[in-house]
Amino acid sequence: MTRSALLLCLLLSCLPPLHAATVERVEPENWWVGMRHRQVELMLHGQDIAALQARIAHPGVRVTGVQALDSPNYLFVTVEIDDDATPGALEIELLDGDAVAARHPWRVDAREPAPPRGFDARDAIYLVTPDRFANGDPGNDSVAGLREAADRANPDGRHGGDLAGMRAQLGYIASLGFTRLWPTPVLENDQPGYSYHGYAITDLYRVDPRMGSNDDYRALSREARAHGIGLVMDVVLNHIGSEHWWMRDLPSRDWINNAGRFSPTNHRRTTIQDPYAAPGDRIGFTDGWFVETMPDLNQRQPQLARYLIQNTLWWIESAGLAGIREDTFGYADAGFLSAWAKAVMDEYPDFAMVGEEWSPNPAIVAHWQRGKANASGHVPHMTSMMDFPLHIALRDALLRPDTWESGWTPLYEALANDFLYPDPQALVMFAENHDTTRLLAHVDGDLGLWKLGMAYIATMRGIPQFYYGSEVLLRGPSERRDGELRADMPGGWAGDAASAFTGAGLDARQREAQAFVRRLFNWRREATAVHGGRLVHYVPEGGVYVYFRDDGAQRVMVALNRNDSATPLPLARFADSIGHAREATDVLTGARLPLGESLLLPARAPLVLELD
CATH class of the missing domain: 2.60.40.1180 (Golgi alpha-mannosidase II)
Structure with a gap:
């Protein structure tokens, strides 16, 4: 090669880069033109990419910053998207000096119509554990490459329920009078066992293939809207599953609380508001792990915080969600929770979110609801919280003997605590959920007491939440055993002896209960009072x-x-x-x-x- 040819080759970057690289992941995989959140921090993962720079050549899209952390295999790239950016495919180029070391596709999309309104007291929520509701696609019960295969005989195993099953029964859910569908998490849970429940997520951008695909999830949301039902996503901000791909290569040493080592939470939720709580006890609550298989995320780490906020926005926009139920709400960092919820509500002012704060104390629950002036200085932005205090009082009232200080009286007096809440009408009421014994087991099979409890949540202030299968009297154990209380829905599997969906094989009590629920909640749908x-x-x-x-x-x-x-x-x-x-x-x-x-x-x- 002549000297002039060599110079020309250098100018044209035809020599291979000194640092050849491969990008294995970019998250999120896309964003949208016209979002309020227009500065997106992308997480790039690939071998030894941390020292590289980034470039995008696309109208209205530009790189405004890069950040490397402790691992050499991550690069965080901030991209700004103008309102007049051109939707379409583009490439992210990683540069070693002037040479392109790697390229990866990305895209910006035009926005779909605005998501449906959130949920409020006009709505009634039907809660489903997807693995136990209906098996619409037996072909995905076990998937090669994923750790846990289906075993319907095991109460704690995977049974095969999926998105296709829920899609097939949207008409049934609507016929009962429900207007919102809350499935427990459907994202990938590639754990060795006990993975059906969904709360040990191993990929925050991927629906578990045993449930279906991301496109199937979007289809569920779209078809639900056609039935007058909005889809509520169960979001987990506090922890991940121990088999999450991050755990093999953490982006930074402070990504997981307690230096990535198991240290159990003390569950002392009062420490967040207690003016006398020892700082170590407060940290022991928020930074401790639920269990060894659920590493606790450190939301004070800025890249992780942005990742979680963007992940939530991405799913709302991508799937057209009607709401979010946020798991283990108070266990995450309080400052992050405020920033996360504010980002969501700023982007979607008509949206709704409900947080899980499992406390019998209404002052503890009220601390987290939007509009609450807290002595701690915490500014909440959650529209709703699960009303655990009234849930506990209701279940007690159904069983206590009728005396001057018992019977209905504690439930009556519990309602007086509504002055603590900025908006008690927005609280979510429930007699049971996926983490409690079922109401029928609680009242030892007494159908009359069961009806009293269901009528209360349907007519009291707030938003009622109903757990699948109770309309046909799924009972479960009287002591909490999760795999058993989350039993298979009758008729959800081919060959079932009875079917909630068609009525075949139901006994007289089951038909009576189902008719009661259908009449009550269809009436409630139009009951403006x-x-x-x-x-x-x-x-x-x-x-x-x-x-x-x-x-x-x-x-x-x-x-x-x-x-x-x-x-x-x-x-x-x-x-x-x-x-x-x-x-x-x-x-x-x-x-x-x-x-x-x-x-x-x-x-x-x-x-x-x-x-x-």
């Missing part, structure tokens, strides 16, 4: 708890009778709430009832009346 009406409740007497909902256009009276026999209810005490109404319609039977001097309440049953 329950959606936002004023609540007035009366001190329980003689085993009966009475309350009213009234929005001016509709008045509803609810009487919950825990007694074993029919009970006369004198109505003079409720004259202010009944007003001039002289008749009412029984919501559950359609019967017309006169409102005279008294009502005869059915034994061990709810009476829900629309007043004329």
Whole structure:
């Protein structure tokens, strides 16, 4: 080669780079034009790429910064996307000096129509454990390359339920009157065992192949909307699974709490607000691990914090979500939780999110709801929280003997704590979920008490959440054994002897319960008084708890009778709430009832009346 040819070759970068590289991952894989969050920090992973620079040549898209951490195999590249950027495919070039050491495809997309509104008291949420709901595609029950295969005989194993199963039963869910679907996490959980529940995520950008694909998840959301149902994603910010690919090559030494070594959390959630809590106890709560298979994330690490925020925004935008349920909410860093929720609500002002703070103390739960002025200085942005205090009080009330200080009274008095919440109407009410014994087991199979509990969550202030299968009286154990309480939905598998979806093989009690749920929640879907009406409740007497909902256009009276026999209810005490109404319609039977001097309440049953 002549001297002039060599110079030309150098100018044209035709010599191989001194540092050849391969990019194995870029997360997120795309972003959108027109997002408020327009500066995106990409995580690039590949062998020895940390020393490289980055370049993008695409209209309206540019690299504004790069950051390397402790591992030589990560490069964090900040990309800014202008509002007038051209949607389409592009390449990220990694540079060793002036030479291109690696290229990787990326893209910016035009935005789809805005996601649906979030959830509020107009909605009722149907909670599903996907692996146990319906097996729509038996071909993905076990997937080569993933650690745990299907074993339906094992209560703690994978049973094969999937996204296809949920898609096939969207009509059924809608027919029950539910308007939001919350599946427990569906992202990859490539753990050796006990992976069906979804809370040990090993890839935050990938649906577990045993559930389906990312495209299947988008299809679920799209088809759910066609049935009048919004999809709520279960998000885990506190921890990952021990087989997450990060654990083989951590981006930084401080990525995982306790230097990446197992140290259990003390579960002392009061330490976040306790002005006297020892700093070590507070750190022991937030930085401790749930279990050894769930490494605890350090959200104070800035690249990780941005990664988690962007991951949430990506799923909302990508899948057209209608809401988020955030797992183990208070266990993550409080400052991060504020920044995360604010970023979501800034991007999607009509969105809704509910956090899990499993405490019987309403002051602890209220600390996290948007609008709460906290002495700690924490500024929350969560629209909703799971109402664990009222959940616990309800379950106690159904079993306690009827005395002056027991029976319904503790539930009645628990509601008085609503003054602590900025917006009690936005709280999510529930009688059971995937982490509790089922209500039917709690009341030892008593269908009357079960109906009382379900009627309460459907008519009380807030947003009701119902757990799949309870409409056909899935019972489960009386003590918490997760694999058993998260039982397979009858009819979700070919060859099942009975089917909740078709009614085949159900016994009389199951049909009665399913009809009760269908009638109650379909009525609730149109019941404006329950959606936002004023609540007035009366001190329980003689085993009966009475309350009213009234929005001016509709008045509803609810009487919950825990007694074993029919009970006369004198109505003079409720004259202010009944007003001039002289008749009412029984919501559950359609019967017309006169409102005279008294009502005869059915034994061990709810009476829900629309007043004329």
